[in-house]
Amino acid sequence: MTDVSRLPGAVQHRWDWQLHAACRDIGSGLFFPPPDERGDARQEREKQAKRVCRTCPVRNACLRHSLRAREKFGVWGGLGEQERRALLASQQRSGRRWRTARGGTAA
Structure with a gap:
């Protein structure tokens, strides 16, 4: 039997936000591209995913x-892959952290 007595305590508080996500009952296929998706189909899927994100508490x-x-794939928090990469690159260049609409820091 595995001894779990030395494992850290529960970190549920770090993930509780997911219980309130607008995407919780929507299939992940809307937020993550299939391997062969390109062009207009990809843009339309991302647009639909971002529409869900706009309403998300x-x-x-x-x-x-x-x-x-450093999630590499999919739509997270209303931003696609390239948008998040650009935001992270901007942060690295400026040495500043991105601020959320509520004043917290993101990275």
């Missing part, structure tokens, strides 16, 4: 998570 928490975790 935990959008900032989602975006903060994606930036901290």
Whole structure:
């Protein structure tokens, strides 16, 4: 039997935001591209995903998570892959952290 007594305590508080996400009951296929998706089909899927994100009460928490975790794929917090890469690159160049709409820092 595995001894779990030395594992850190629960970190549920770090993930509770996911329980309130607008995308919780929507299939992940809307937020993550299939391997062969290109062009207009990809842009339309991302547009639909971002529409869901606009209504999400935990959008900032989602975006903060994606930036901290350096999520490479999908739409997170209303931003696509290239948008998050550009935001991270901008942060690195300026040496500043991105601020959420509520004043918290994202990365």
